[in-house]
Amino acid sequence: MKVDQSIMRWQGFNIDVLVKIFQSLDSIELTSSVAHVCRAWRTAACDPIHWKVFDLSKLESIFIKTPIQPYVYVAEQSDKFLTRLLKISLNLSQGNIRSLIFHFNLYLRDDQLAYIAERCPQLRRLVMPAWNRITKNTICEAIRTWKDLESLTMPSLANTSYLLEEISKNCNNFRELKIMGPCHVSFADSMVAFLPRLKILSLRCSVLLKEALLIILEGLKNLEVLNISHCLLIESWNVDGPLVPANLNDESILNAASRLREFLTCTKEPCTLCQRVIEDEGLMRWYKYEEGLWKQDEVASLSL
Amino acid sequence: MITLRSSDGETFDIDEVVAVEMQTIKHMMEDGCAESVIPVLNVTGKILAKVIDFCKKHVESAKAEELKAWDANFIKVNQATLYDLIMAANYLDCKSLLDLTCQTVADMIKGKSPEEIRGIFNIKNDFTPEEEEEIRRANQWAFE
Numbered sequence: 001m002k003v004d005q006s007i008m009r010w011q012g013f014n015i016d017v018l019v020k021i022f023q024s025l026d027s028i029e030l031t032s033s034v035a036h037v038c039r040a041w042r043t044a045a046c047d048p049i050h051w052k053v054f055d056l057s058k059l060e061s062i063f064i065k066t067p068i069q070p071y072v073y074v075a076e077q078s079d080k081f082l083t084r085l086l087k088i089s090l091n092l093s094q095g096n097i098r099s100l101i102f103h104f105n106l107y108l109r110d111d112q113l114a115y116i117a118e119r120c121p122q123l124r125r126l127v128m129p130a131w132n133r134i135t136k137n138t139i140c141e142a143i144r145t146w147k148d149l150e151s152l153t154m155p156s157l158a159n160t161s162y163l164l165e166e167i168s169k170n171c172n173n174f175r176e177l178k179i180m181g182p183c184h185v186s187f188a189d190s191m192v193a194f195l196p197r198l199k200i201l202s203l204r205c206s207v208l209l210k211e212a213l214l215i216i217l218e219g220l221k222n223l224e225v226l227n228i229s230h231c232l233l234i235e236s237w238n239v240d241g242p243l244v245p246a247n248l249n250d251e252s253i254l255n256a257a258s259r260l261r262e263f264l265t266c267t268k269e270p271c272t273l274c275q276r277v278i279e280d281e282g283l284m285r286w287y288k289y290e291e292g293l294w295k296q297d298e299v300a301s302l303s304l
Numbered sequence: 305m306i307t308l309r310s311s312d313g314e315t316f317d318i319d320e321v322v323a324v325e326m327q328t329i330k331h332m333m334e335d336g337c338a339e340s341v342i343p344v345l346n347v348t349g350k351i352l353a354k355v356i357d358f359c360k361k362h363v364e365s366a367k368a369e370e371l372k373a374w375d376a377n378f379i380k381v382n383q384a385t386l387y388d389l390i391m392a393a394n395y396l397d398c399k400s401l402l403d404l405t406c407q408t409v410a411d412m413i414k415g416k417s418p419e420e421i422r423g424i425f426n427i428k429n430d431f432t433p434e435e436e437e438e439i440r441r442a443n444q445w446a447f448e
Contacts, residue, residue, distance in 0.1 A: 009387050010425035017394050020402065024410035036418040036439055038430050087442045 011038055018044035027055050031089040042092075051093040053101070054120075057127075057295065057304065059085075060105040070132040072107050079109055086112060090119040098122055101304060104129035104155075104180065104286055104294055110138050117142035124173075127153040127304065129180045129294075140166045149174055153302065156181025156206070164194035176200040178302050180294070182282060188212040192219030202227040202302050204264075205273060207282025210235055210246040210253070217256035226257070227264040229298050230273040232282045243282065264298045306333065307341045308356075314349030315341065316356055325359035327397035347392045351385070354378075355392050358401050379408050383425070 022034060022044055035045035062078035065071060090097075097120045102108065107130050108116075117123075117138075123146045131139070131154065140162065143149065149171040156179055157163070167174050176199060179187070183203045188211075191198060198220055208231040216226065235244040248265060257263040266274055277284055286294040295304035306323040308316045324330040332342055344352055358378060365371050381389070386405060393401040413421055422429060431439065 009384075011427045011430075014391075014394065017390060017402075017406070021406040021409045021413075024407050025414065029414055033416060033418045033421060034413060037421050038427050039435075041427075042431075084443060087444070091442050 011040060013040060015040065015044050015047075019047045019049060022047075022050060026058075027089065028058070028085070031085060031092060035088070035092050046092050046094055048094070048096040051096040053099040054089065054093065054097045055099075055101045055304075056085075056106065057101045057103045060103050061107045063105070063107055072132050074107050074109070074133070079112075082106075082108075083112060083115075086115060090116065093119070095119060095121055099125040099127075101127040102129065106130060107132050109133050110135050113142060114138050117145045121145055122148055124148050125151040129153065129155050131155055131157070136162060139163060143167055144170050147171060151176035151178075151301070153178040153180065155179070156183065156187070158184060158186070160187050161190040161194065164190045168194040174198070176301060178202040178204075178297065178299075179206070181284075182206045183208060183212050183216075185209060185212045185215065188215040188219070191216065196220070197222050199223065200225040200299060200301065202297055202299050203231060204228065204297060205230045205277050205284045207232045207234060207243065207277075209237070210250070214252060214256060217253065217260075224261040225264070225299055226260055226262070227297065227299050227302075229264050229266045230271065230277050231265075232274075232277050234282075262299075308352065309341045309343050310347055310349040310352045311345055312348050314352070316349075316352060318356055318360075319363075322356065322359045322363050325363060325398055325400075326355070327399075329396065344396070346395045348388070351388045351392050354385075354389065355396060355398065355401060359398065362400055375404055379404055 018041060022030060025034065027050075030045055030050055035042045059082070061072075061082075062075040063072045066073050100116070100120060100123060108128065110133055113134055126146075126149065143163070143166040147170055149167070150173045152167075152174075154177075174195065175197065177191070177195070179202070183206065191201075192215060199222060201216065201220070201223060204227050208228060210233060213228065213233065216223070232243065233246045233248055235246045238244055268274075276289065280288075284294075297303040305317050306320055306329070308318065308323075308329070310316070320333075323333065329342060329344075347355070361374055361378075362371065365374070379386070379389075386408065389401065390405040390409070392398075393405055412424060416424070418429075421427070
C-alpha cells in the first residue's frame with residue numbers, strides 16, 4: 001500500500017501547490033517540460049497567474065545585418081525555434097497574456113506576429129523593439145485585435161501616422177508610449193494628431209530635435225510624464241558636420257514643460273549613458289553595452 | 305506555551321511566538337483553542353518536529369545569510385520527506401517553509417525533460433492519445 005501511495009503523490013498533487021512551485025520557473029522553462037509531464041501538471045501550468053506577463057526578453061534571434069531591406073537575415077533554425085516556443089506557450093496561456101516582452105534583437109517574422117496577436121486578445125502592454133520583418137498590414141491587424149492596449153514600446157520609425165491612427169481608433173485605454181530611437185518631427189506631429197490623450201512618453205537615450213520636443217510639449221495637452229533623460233538635444237540635423245547641440249534650459253522648453261507632472265532629464269555630471277549616446281551619435285547601440293541595460297527607464301511603469 | 309499533537313499522537317510544547325509562524329495554528333489560537341492541546345490532523349510527528357525546528361530557527365535568527373545557509377542544510381532531505389514538508393507547510397500555512405520547499409522542487413525541475421521529470425517523481429504519463437497528438441502537433445517547428 002505504501003509503495004502505491006508514493007507513486008501517486010507527485011502526480012495527484014494539490015494544484016494550488018503545483019501552481020506555486022511553477023511560479024519559480026520562467027516563461028521558457030514553463031513551456032519546455034512541466035506542461036508535458038501529466039494532466040495535473042499541465043493544468044497547473046495553464047494557470048493564468050503564470051501568463052499575465054510573458055517575458056521572452058532573454059531570447060534573441062540568430063541573425064546578421066544586411067545592407068538591403070529588411071536589413072536583417074534571420075537563420076531558419078532561429079525562426080523555427082521561436083515558432084515552436086510560441087505555439088506551445090500561447091496554447092498554455094489560454095488567452096491570458098497581458099504583457100508581452102521581446103528583446104531588441106528578436107526579429108519577429110510577420111506571420112509570427114499575426115499568430116501572437118490572434119492568441120493574446122487581452123494584451124495590455126507590448127514591448128517589441130524590432131519591427132524589421134513586420135508589415136504594415138499585420139501590425140494594424142494586430143492593433144485592431146488589441147482593444148485593451150495601454151502601453152507600447154517600439155523602435156523609431158519614419159512614417160508612423162498609419163500606426164498611431166489605428167491605435168487611436170481601436171485602443172481607448174492607450175496611455176503610454178516609449179520610443180527606442182530618435183523621435184522625428186513627423187512622429188511628433190503624428191502623436192499630437194492621433195494620441196491627444198497620451199499620458200506618458202519616454203524618448204530616452206536618443207538624439208532629439210528641439211523642434212520635435214517643442215511640438216510634443218505644446219501639442220500633447222494631456223501629457224503628464226515626459227522622459228528625455230540622456231537624450232542628445234540638437235538644434236537641427238547637420239549632414240556635413242557635427243550635430244549642433246541645443247540648450248535644454250531654453251526658456252521656451254522650460255515654459256512648455258512646466259505644466260508636466262514629471263519632466264525627466266539627466267542632471268548627473270558626468271553621466272555614462274549620456275556619454276554613450278554622444279559616442280553613438282544619438283543612435284544608441286545597446287548591443288555594445290551591459291546585458292539588460294536597455295530595459296531600464298526612469299519611468300517606473302516602463303522599466304522592465 | 306502551546307501544545308500540538310501530531311496525527312500519530314506525538315505532542316510538542318512550543319512557545320506562542322513560534323506557534324504563530326504557522327497561520328493555521330495562529331487562527332486556531334485566536335478562535336480559543338489554545339487552552340487544550342491543538343490537534344494537527346494531517347501531519348505526522350516526524351514531520352511536525354521538522355516544521356517546528358524550522359519555525360523556531362526562523363523566529364530566533366534574524367541574520368539573512370545565516371538563515372539561508374541553515375535553510376539549505378535543512379532542506380537536504382529525501383523526496384518523500386520533501387513532499388511531506390510541502391503538504392505540512394501548505395496545511396499549516398507557514399509561508400517561509402512553503403516558499404523554501406516549492407523553490408527546492410522548482411530547482412529539481414529546471415532544465416529537465418518531461419521524461420526525466422516523470423522519472424524523478426515517479427509520475428505516470430496520463431495523457432490520452434488525442435491529447436498526446438495535440439501536444440505533438442504543438443511541438444512542431446512550423447505553423448500549420
